[in-house]
Amino acid sequence: MGSSGSNFSKSRNNANEKGEYDEDARLMLAFQSGQQEAFKEIVRRNQQRVYSIIFRLVGNHTDSEDLVQEVFLRVFRTAKTYRPMARFSTWLYRIATNVALNAIRARRKGRTISLEMTMSNSDDDVSHPWQVGDKHDRPPESHIYQKELIDRINKALEALPENQRISFILSKYEHLSYREIADILGCSTMAVKSLLTRARCNLRDALKRYLGPDFVKHLPNHRRDKGVKEL
Amino acid sequence: MKQSDLEQISAWMDGELPAEQANRVAQLVEQDDDWRAAYEQFRAVEQATDMLAETIVPPEDLPERIIQSVYRRRRIMKALRIGVSVAAAACVLIALWIGGVFSRQGVRQPTAVIPQDTSYVIAKIEKKIDTIFKDVSPEDRFIVQNLTLFKEYPRIEEYRKVAEIVDADTLSALEALEGARRL
Numbered sequence: 001m002g003s004s005g006s007n008f009s010k011s012r013n014n015a016n017e018k019g020e021y022d023e024d025a026r027l028m029l030a031f032q033s034g035q036q037e038a039f040k041e042i043v044r045r046n047q048q049r050v051y052s053i054i055f056r057l058v059g060n061h062t063d064s065e066d067l068v069q070e071v072f073l074r075v076f077r078t079a080k081t082y083r084p085m086a087r088f089s090t091w092l093y094r095i096a097t098n099v100a101l102n103a104i105r106a107r108r109k110g111r112t113i114s115l116e117m118t119m120s121n122s123d124d125d126v127s128h129p130w131q132v133g134d135k136h137d138r139p140p141e142s143h144i145y146q147k148e149l150i151d152r153i154n155k156a157l158e159a160l161p162e163n164q165r166i167s168f169i170l171s172k173y174e175h176l177s178y179r180e181i182a183d184i185l186g187c188s189t190m191a192v193k194s195l196l197t198r199a200r201c202n203l204r205d206a207l208k209r210y211l212g213p214d215f216v217k218h219l220p221n222h223r224r225d226k227g228v229k230e231l
Numbered sequence: 232m233k234q235s236d237l238e239q240i241s242a243w244m245d246g247e248l249p250a251e252q253a254n255r256v257a258q259l260v261e262q263d264d265d266w267r268a269a270y271e272q273f274r275a276v277e278q279a280t281d282m283l284a285e286t287i288v289p290p291e292d293l294p295e296r297i298i299q300s301v302y303r304r305r306r307i308m309k310a311l312r313i314g315v316s317v318a319a320a321a322c323v324l325i326a327l328w329i330g331g332v333f334s335r336q337g338v339r340q341p342t343a344v345i346p347q348d349t350s351y352v353i354a355k356i357e358k359k360i361d362t363i364f365k366d367v368s369p370e371d372r373f374i375v376q377n378l379t380l381f382k383e384y385p386r387i388e389e390y391r392k393v394a395e396i397v398d399a400d401t402l403s404a405l406e407a408l409e410g411a412r413r414l
Contacts, residue, residue, distance in 0.1 A: 039301075044294045051289035065293060069300045076301050150282055157280075171245060172277075173284055178247050189247075197234065197241040203276045211275045 024088035031079050039079070043072055046089075049174065050096045056169045057100035058107075059158065067103055071096050090183045093176075097166050097184060104162075149210055156206035164199035167192055232269050240270050244277065 021029065024045060030038035050071050055064040074095050082091070157165060163185060170176040170184065171192075178189040178196075185192070204211075242248050243256040259266040290296075 040294075040298050043297050043301075047294050047297060048287075048289055051293065052287040055287045056283075061290075065290070065296070068289070068293065069297050072297045073301050073304055076305065146282070149279070153279055153283060157283075168280075172280060178242075178245070193238050193242050193247065194234075196245065197238040200241055200273050200276050201237065203280065204272050207276065207279055211272075211279065 021084050022088055024092070025084040028079060028082050028088060029084065032082065039076060042075065046092055047072070049089075050092065053093060053096050053169065053174060054100045056173055057097065057166070058103055059154070063103060067099050068096075071099050074099070086183060087180075090180055093170070093174075093180075094184045094186075097170075101162060101166075152207060152210055153203075156203050159206060160199055160202055163187075164195050164202065167195040168199040168203075171196055232265055236266070237269060237273075240266065240273060244270075244273060 024042060027038040027042045027045075031042065047068060051064055051068050054067045054071070055061065058064055058067065071092070075092065157168070160168065166185065167181050170181045171178075176184075178192045181192045182189045187195075239248070239252070239256050240260070243253055243260075246253075248256060256266075260270045261267070
């Protein structure tokens with residue numbers, strides 16, 4: 001699977017199960033009791049992951065920076081009512097996804113959020129574990145092909161229904177478990193399982209032209225989600 | 232393949248199946264062509280999307296900018312709240328002042344001084360009027376008791392007639408009576 005730089009992993013313990021609070025929850029409680037430095041520490045500890053989730057959802061850096069600020073402003077405002085019932089990260093990611101989705105919906109309604117749909121360092125010559133399809137069929141300028149492919153993948157992800165997209169991003173790139181994703185989306189783990197499967201099917205359909213001729217003929221019949229088109 | 236089979240493969244790839252189910256899916260993927268094909272397709276999607284798996288690095292100064300922004304917006308909100316409170320208080324004061332002015336303009340004060348106990352005063356004045364008008368015909372008495380109305384038309388005969396028989400004290404008592412009734 002992916003090699004995200006995020007230090008968040010599926011193996012991270014849920015401290016609440018042991019009757020303890022995770023570090024962020026303890027910082028929130030300290031902030032509640034008036035320690036301003038605790039809030040700053042929360043920002044420093046979590047901004048990278050929040051930024052990553054938001055960037056993957058909204059697709060550009062300028063908006064991501066503004067939205068991350070919005071997320072932490074909400075954390076600040078709601079700190080008084082915060083209760084460490086769930087993991088702090090779950091609570092924080094729920095705020096982050098809500099803020100990002102609101103921005104995306106506003107953009108769809110016509111508000112101006114510039115779309116510079118490129119991932120950072122996408123032009124870098126990184127070795128991608130691309131193994132499907134016949135490499136000899138690819139254009140000789142492999143980096144151009146890779147750039148086009150990245151663009152197509154981004155568009156395929158963007159075309160996914162909201163919950164499939166969030167589930168896929170949180171699972172694939174942030175390495176969250178089904179349980180954590182379910183908590184963020186407010187649904188069951190079975191629903192997450194279904195969402196991720198449908199996301200994979202939709203991505204497979206959207207990208208089949210780029211996954212090699214052998215790949216296409218193996219496609220089974222399955223339900224395709226409404227609105228997801230081949231790109 | 233059924234959606235539920237695809238879900239099994241997807242969850243297996245994510246490491247979300249219990250050991251027993253995971254072993255079953257692993258066997259099916261190994262032995263069954265359809266299962267293997269479906270798995271290969273999902274794997275291809277995984278490999279393709281791995282291309283976007285690089286770490287998203289925020290600007291170095293982002294944490295400080297977030298903190299500054301949060302505290303700046305908090306200050307603005309605080310100032311706004313104070314401003315709104317002051318404005319609301321000012322509105323209330325203005326409303327009270329305007330209400331006071333109108334109420335002062337709206338209440339007509341009686342021309343004669345009326346003590347607080349108006350019923351007592353009315354009874355006393357009515358008694359006085361009865362004494363004064365004991366020899367006056369009922370028509371004239373009616374005119375006198377509606378003096379304010381007839382004062383609006385001072386030329387009419389009835390008023391002049393009444394004015395002749397009613398002295399200044401009586402007029403003042405009648406006006407006082409009218410004022411007291413209005414209270």
